[in-house]
Amino acid sequence: MSLAWRLLKAALSSLWAFRSYAALMMIGLIIGIASLTVIHQIGQGAQQQVAARMASMGFGADAFYISSGGGRLGVRRGMKRAVTLTPVDAASISRLDGVAQVVPHKNVARTQVTAGSNHTNTRVRGAPPGWAAARNWSMLHGRFISRADIGQSARVAVVGTTVVRELYGGANPVGRRLRIGRTPFIVVGVLESKGSSGWRDRDDIILVPLSTATKRLSRDDKISGMRVTMTDASRVEEIKGEVTAVLRENHSLGPGVPDDFLIITPDELMKLITRQSRSLVVMLTFVSAVSLFVSGVVIMNIMLVAVSERAYEIGVRRAVGARRRDILYQILMESLMVAAAGGVCGLLLGILLSYLATLLLGIPTAFSPSGFLWALGFSAAVGLFFGVAPAKKAAGLHPVEALR
């Protein structure tokens, strides 16, 4: 039985002896650490969800997205944006060194779509043949838009599963007809479902050849946006600069005129999405910081009272040879262990609450080992910091006074 083990055992048995105090000391810490854990797990969950969604969009680190219309990411959401990009822009960008692929698309205004007696209102988007592969879509039935479709501006459509359900009652619609506005189309393929993770149903979509969208469904040949893939992920920033220069030149933007397009990198998108939950996180962090501070003060005060109550114990220990620093370490060890125990309880409670949040409220959460260490470290720090005053008081007791 080593000395360290004996000291640990002594601290444990003191805590057990004063377990009602220890429980009081731990309450605040449990609440604080639990809420920190919940915050952390919700944050982790959101990030994982965004990352998964971006990956499913084929939005890896080696790509960025150019959107028509200027402004700043996040600021102009919901505003009607000017459609400023053109097929010429797409062509110039694809000629840049280091650009592997440019996949443009054109959004057509939401339109009434009918098939027989059924109708629905859905997103219609013009896309090139490479669009499905670039965004990790695979086909459930039939085929995707072909090069020949583009050349002929063919009136063919590829539909998502939501549309299949709305218009055809779920039956395989390949070969059947539908009308977008007044223009008749033939369904040539069905996209495999991607579900509705995030903020909209991604299966509620109809894709038509890009040229069909520009020539037959709208009056201009502008494009809404394009996805640019680099040959090398490390050149994203460099190529972003070149693209900006090319687009400004194509659009004849003089110095001082703001961009009429927006380049969105995966990093920025990630930041934007996580920023949306930030106010909640700030509030919860504040609450838990306050509760951790309060619990620290509570620990300190209870320990100070306990030190007075245990004066004779300290006196005995001094009498049999404990040095001041032995007493100091003992009390510090006790507050550290109370805090660590509170931290572990808080962490478990937090994990449970996160689990319930996912189960009952559908909020995505994720556990991370770093969060575990963080919670333990934080509570230990609280224990150490607020244990100093009681420990000093205990160590400063004169043996004779303590024994009285």
Next chain:
Amino acid sequence: MIKLKGITKTYYRGKVETPVLLGIDLHVRPGEFLAIMGPSGSGKSTLLHILGLLDRPSGGSYLLDGSETSTLNDDELARLRNAKLGFVFQAFHLLPKSTALDNVLLPFTYAGHFPQDAAHRARHALARVGLEHRLHHRPGEMSGGECQRVAIARALVNDPEVIFADEPTGNLDQRSSLEVISILQGLNAEGRTIVLVTHDTAVGCMCRRLVRLIYGRVDSDEIIAEPTQAMRQLQTLMEAAK
């Protein structure tokens, strides 16, 4: 073994000076069983605290085993208490939530290193005070006399040169007092040096030397030729009870 020369102690409370010890000269030789007696306020407890290195004198010299202790720092005093001294207190001062065995092991916790045979030595010390059947009892589960015997075992376990006892029978009934004193007499008979503070003349007469303090000075210092044997009194008491 212990040589006090001109030991003084003055307490300061604010601007009020309270002199307690006014110059004590005392020589304790190995193997002695010394009782310090005196009325309250005579300074006997203060003297014991100074002898036990729990408190420092305001002046004078204290040689323990030939080395001066009044210049030692706090840690060095703690080290000496751990290695050379044992304490028995009036209120036992056992750790309430620890077993008898753990209480007796306490001095080893602060011994710098924990000896391999610590548990064996603790059991032996408890057996010496007749408590081999109480190893895993907590203070709340034992009588006052048994608690004080655990305290004696704790004072004994590190094989100290001197055991200091501050009113060891003050909280005990007559029978337990006699048991405790008879253990101390037995230890003394084996050569252990014991210094005891008491206000009970009967207890004082069970020691082999009696020092009386009055107003912070040694008033008398006498050898008791034939100390009362606690064991014999205990037997008498037991027979009377039958």
